[in-house]
Amino acid sequence: MESQGDTAPGLTFQRIGAACACGGAVMGLIGHVFHGEAGVSPQGLTSLAEGGQFRIYEVDHLALFLAVVGIVGGMAAVTDVIRGEPQCAWARFGLLAGVLGGAVMLVGIAIDGFTMVRVAKAWAAATLPQEREALFQVAFGVWWTFVHVLGLGILMLFGVTPLLYALSMRGGEVYPKWLPQLAAAGGLVGLGLGFAMTFFTLTYHMYAVVFGITASLESTWLVAACLINLRSLKTVRGEELTA
Numbered sequence: 001m002e003s004q005g006d007t008a009p010g011l012t013f014q015r016i017g018a019a020c021a022c023g024g025a026v027m028g029l030i031g032h033v034f035h036g037e038a039g040v041s042p043q044g045l046t047s048l049a050e051g052g053q054f055r056i057y058e059v060d061h062l063a064l065f066l067a068v069v070g071i072v073g074g075m076a077a078v079t080d081v082i083r084g085e086p087q088c089a090w091a092r093f094g095l096l097a098g099v100l101g102g103a104v105m106l107v108g109i110a111i112d113g114f115t116m117v118r119v120a121k122a123w124a125a126a127t128l129p130q131e132r133e134a135l136f137q138v139a140f141g142v143w144w145t146f147v148h149v150l151g152l153g154i155l156m157l158f159g160v161t162p163l164l165y166a167l168s169m170r171g172g173e174v175y176p177k178w179l180p181q182l183a184a185a186g187g188l189v190g191l192g193l194g195f196a197m198t199f200f201t202l203t204y205h206m207y208a209v210v211f212g213i214t215a216s217l218e219s220t221w222l223v224a225a226c227l228i229n230l231r232s233l234k235t236v237r238g239e240e241l242t243a
Contacts, residue, residue, distance in 0.1 A: 017077020018226035024070020025219035031064035040143035048120035061113020072102045081229045085172035094164035101156025108150035155194025162187035186217025
């Protein structure tokens with residue numbers, strides 16, 4: 001671990017990173033559980049126009065927005081510690097992939113959580129058959145744009161990113177051996193899901209199950225890494241104060 005990480009500012013940075021990772025994990029869990037089934041169909045648009053299955057569709061996507069921000073914040077803290085490890089270059093590319101993937105996912109979340117709701121409300125309020133059909137076609141295009149954008153975001157944030165961090169954590173002294181294995185497992189699941197969403201058609205239930213798996217694995221290794229960093233820095237800080 002670099003000497004910079006042993007200073008008080010370094011400890012504060014790791015505290016913020018751990019809070020971001022834990023908060024992101026909680027927000028992601030809430031957002032995933034209360035998202036509800038969605039799709040581009042008359043029934044699906046009617047549900048969206050009424051606020052989704054749990055009537056909190058837009059608020060739910062705000063939680064997902066915060067989850068992505070928290071995840072990237074946690075990755076920044078992990079990267080700061082891995083700078084002193086032999087495979088630190090992989091972590092730098094991992095953070096870059098995380099930022100890019102997170103940005104793409106935020107676009108997808110905005111399309112699904114806000115744009116789709118506006119289109120659904122316009123469709124529900126339309127009275128002429130031609131108008132409803134035109135708006136349905138608009139909704140169809142917006143929906144599949146969202147699916148493919150989200151797929152690419154998952155490919156990067158939940159696929160490529162954890163695989164790069166898994167490489168960066170191998171062979172170092174900071175993290176236990178099971179942590180990079182956990183990150184790699186989540187990355188492989190995320191890579192497969194992102195690829196499938198980009199090039200194939202998945203049912204909502206299939207997506208929800210597989211995404212729940214990869215998101216849980218990513219949250220687990222990231223929170224664990226941040227807490228290990230925090231504990232290590234607190235130990236070093238205590239030794240410095242007593243020396």
